[in-house]
Amino acid sequence: MKELICIVCPRGCHISVDENMNISGNTCPRGKEYAINEMTHPTRMITSTVVIDGMELKRLPVMTSAPIPKDRIFDVMEEINKARAKAPVKIKDVIIKDVLGLGVDIVATRNIS
Amino acid sequence: MNGTVKYDLVIVGGGSAGLAAAVAAYDSGIRSILVLEKDKYLGGILLQCIHNGFGLHEFKEEMAGPEYAQRFIDQVKERGIECKTNAMVLDITPDRKVHYSSLEDGYVVVEAGAVICSTGCSERTRGAINIPGTRPSGILTAGLAQRYLNIEGYMVGKRVFILGSGDIGLIMARRMTLEGAKVLGVAELMPYSNGLNRNIVQCLHDYNIPLYLHHTVKEIIGKDHIEKVVICPVDDNLKFIEGQDMTFEVDTLLLSVGLLPNNPLLEKIGVRMHPKTKGPVVNEDLETSIPGIFACGNSLHVHDLVDFVSAEGRLAGKNAARFLNGGLGDDTAVIDIAPLNGIGYVLPSLTHLDSIDDTVLKFRVKQPYNNVYINIKVNGQSVKRLKKPYLLPAEMENIPLKGLELQAFAGDKMEMTVEVEES
Ligand SMILES: Cc1cc2nc3c(=O)[nH]c(=O)nc-3n(C[C@H](O)[C@H](O)[C@H](O)COP(=O)(O)OP(=O)(O)OC[C@H]3O[C@@H](n4cnc5c(N)ncnc54)[C@H](O)[C@@H]3O)c2cc1C
Ligand code: SF4
Numbered sequence: 001m002k003e004l005i006c007i008v009c010p011r012g013c014h015i016s017v018d019e020n021m022n023i024s025g026n027t028c029p030r031g032k033e034y035a036i037n038e039m040t041h042p043t044r045m046i047t048s049t050v051v052i053d054g055m056e057l058k059r060l061p062v063m064t065s066a067p068i069p070k071d072r073i074f075d076v077m078e079e080i081n082k083a084r085a086k087a088p089v090k091i092k093d094v095i096i097k098d099v100l101g102l103g104v105d106i107v108a109t110r111n112i113s
Numbered sequence: 114m115n116g117t118v119k120y121d122l123v124i125v126g127g128g129s130a131g132l133a134a135a136v137a138a139y140d141s142g143i144r145s146i147l148v149l150e151k152d153k154y155l156g157g158i159l160l161q162c163i164h165n166g167f168g169l170h171e172f173k174e175e176m177a178g179p180e181y182a183q184r185f186i187d188q189v190k191e192r193g194i195e196c197k198t199n200a201m202v203l204d205i206t207p208d209r210k211v212h213y214s215s216l217e218d219g220y221v222v223v224e225a226g227a228v229i230c231s232t233g234c235s236e237r238t239r240g241a242i243n244i245p246g247t248r249p250s251g252i253l254t255a256g257l258a259q260r261y262l263n264i265e266g267y268m269v270g271k272r273v274f275i276l277g278s279g280d281i282g283l284i285m286a287r288r289m290t291l292e293g294a295k296v297l298g299v300a301e302l303m304p305y306s307n308g309l310n311r312n313i314v315q316c317l318h319d320y321n322i323p324l325y326l327h328h329t330v331k332e333i334i335g336k337d338h339i340e341k342v343v344i345c346p347v348d349d350n351l352k353f354i355e356g357q358d359m360t361f362e363v364d365t366l367l368l369s370v371g372l373l374p375n376n377p378l379l380e381k382i383g384v385r386m387h388p389k390t391k392g393p394v395v396n397e398d399l400e401t402s403i404p405g406i407f408a409c410g411n412s413l414h415v416h417d418l419v420d421f422v423s424a425e426g427r428l429a430g431k432n433a434a435r436f437l438n439g440g441l442g443d444d445t446a447v448i449d450i451a452p453l454n455g456i457g458y459v460l461p462s463l464t465h466l467d468s469i470d471d472t473v474l475k476f477r478v479k480q481p482y483n484n485v486y487i488n489i490k491v492n493g494q495s496v497k498r499l500k501k502p503y504l505l506p507a508e509m510e511n512i513p514l515k516g517l518e519l520q521a522f523a524g525d526k527m528e529m530t531v532e533v534e535e536s
Contacts, residue, residue: 005314011503012310027502044315047164047177048291049263059266061163063177070319077291091180109163109177 006031043067048080054087065105088113115219121145123211123225125202128157129419130410131231132185133426139192141434148196149213156182161260170420205378207403227405227433234372234411246333255281255369270365274342275299276330278306282369287316297361300328300344372415389458390414397464397472398432398441407433448527455533472514478504486534491522
């Protein structure tokens with residue numbers, strides 16, 4: 001039995017999922033879909049910063065271009081921590097292409113001149 | 114350029130609220146606008162909020178904070194609105210002279226037709242909550258730690274405990290974990306969290322960080338630097354339950370115990386303040402008790418969603434333009450608005466009979482509720498009753514009064530109340 005809190009809407013239903021993937025506690029179908037996703041292939045967006053060489057600021061904020069598998073979060077963080085960017089940078093500039101072959105880029109979320 | 118200059122509208126604070134206000138005022142025909150921002154950059158607190166989740170309402174996409182801010186900075190730039198950074202406002206006078214000082218301009222007095230105050234909020238600190246024990250270093254607010262880490266690239270510690278389950282604390286629990294710190298837990302005095310569910314799940318559950326509800330810090334141990342925190346459960350009267358102490362070895366205690374609107378400039382000149390929100394009292398036009406001075410964003414009341422801050426900024430900008438273009442016309446009967454059972458506060462504090470269609474009530478409940486009604490009454494008589502499957506203190510509620518017929522009450526003194534009705 002696994003207990004989840006649905007985050008699809010602010011209501012935050014407490015959902016239970018048993019061994020046979022029977023789902024209860026959700027108020028609406030979106031909760032069921034969320035629970036199935038969480039149980040089978042949970043994904044997350046990752047945000048962090050990378051060191052930037054430039055005059056103005058020391059850190060460039062970055063984000064994954066799409067969600068990555070939850071169990072790869074720390075692997076991706078390691079790559080982000082190795083990266084260095086060079087000013088100038090614009091929002092959505094790719095800082096790491098196809099990180100760890102996951103098909104997702106690490107992109108800038110701030111303009112730095 | 115020391116001296117005196119004139120602008121139709123001066124906006125104090127270039128965060129999300131101020132930038133949205135500037136754009137809306139411009140789009141309502143005002144051309145002489147000056148935005149004053151004390152920081153080196155426009156954008157306000159969003160620049161340190163590098164996590165995603167911003168802009169779902171406003172732009173229908175998920176953005177990081179700096180990205181969301183940039184959209185508004187671009188809108189301001191496109192319109193050629195004048196913004197000064199590194200410009201600290203020192204005084205706003207009741208006759209709307211705005212005094213600022215900047216390296217570039219020196220000391221300048223701006224004669225303004227209207228002023229919008231959008232100076233954001235600040236975090237409650239240890240003094241505001243009174244934790245016993247020694248006063249070593251290593252104790253700081255979550256927002257300050259966020260700024261150090263996300264802007265300066267400096268980690269404040271490696272073994273962290275967090276007091277308070279506000280969203281900034283939750284976001285920092287995840288952020289510091291990702292950067293290699295060990296976050297030992299989060300203690301929340303109340304039996305429920307003040308943070309959004311999304312943050313509880315994705316910042317704590319994802320990383321197995323325990324949330325101790327109905328617990329608080331009992332003692333802080335450490336000579337020069339913090340070494341340990343002692344956490345203890347509390348009973349319903351918020352008194353410590355003896356014999357259940359838990360001690361954690363830490364090098365950092367982050368405080369995420371609430372935000373307070375930041376209004377020293379308005380307080381100084383006696384603008385009427387709201388006892389609950391700690392921001393100014395405003396009417397439906399977001400005008401304070403001094404005509405022509407408006408307030409919006411976190412300096413008016415603390416928001417959890419920046420999208421609502423932007424919307425409020427726009428309303429202030431639009432109304433400041435109306436004020437400049439011949440007046441707000443608020444001369445019909447006044448309706449006072451007050452919270453009752455279950456409601457922490459409600460804004461605006463008053464509206465006018467003719468503006469009912471444009472009035473939106475914003476309020477927060479004091480505790481979580483399920484399956485209740487929100488009952489809005491005028492002079493004790495119900496005028497609107499809405500079913501609510503759930504209500505949470507972490508979520509600000511918006512109820513537009515559009516279409517409400519109150520003419521029948523005209524003539525009497527009118528008081529509107531908002532309450533939670535449990536069935
Ligand atoms: C630490 C922290 C983290 C937050 N995280 C989130 C989040 O994750 N998600 C979310 O939706 N919301 C978050 N919020 C809420 C967020 O503040 C609002 O969503 C919104 O960004 C506030 O906009 P604002 O314009 O009201 O205030 P701010 O963005 O704070 O802007 C106020 C501006 O006024 C300037 N100012 C103040 N005094 C003066 C003066 N005397 N002269 C000149 N300029 C002055 C300040 O420098 C600042 O730039 C957070 C708030 C804080 C404090
Ligand atoms: S199950 Fe439905 S109602 Fe419940 S939190 Fe999820 S989306 Fe909201």
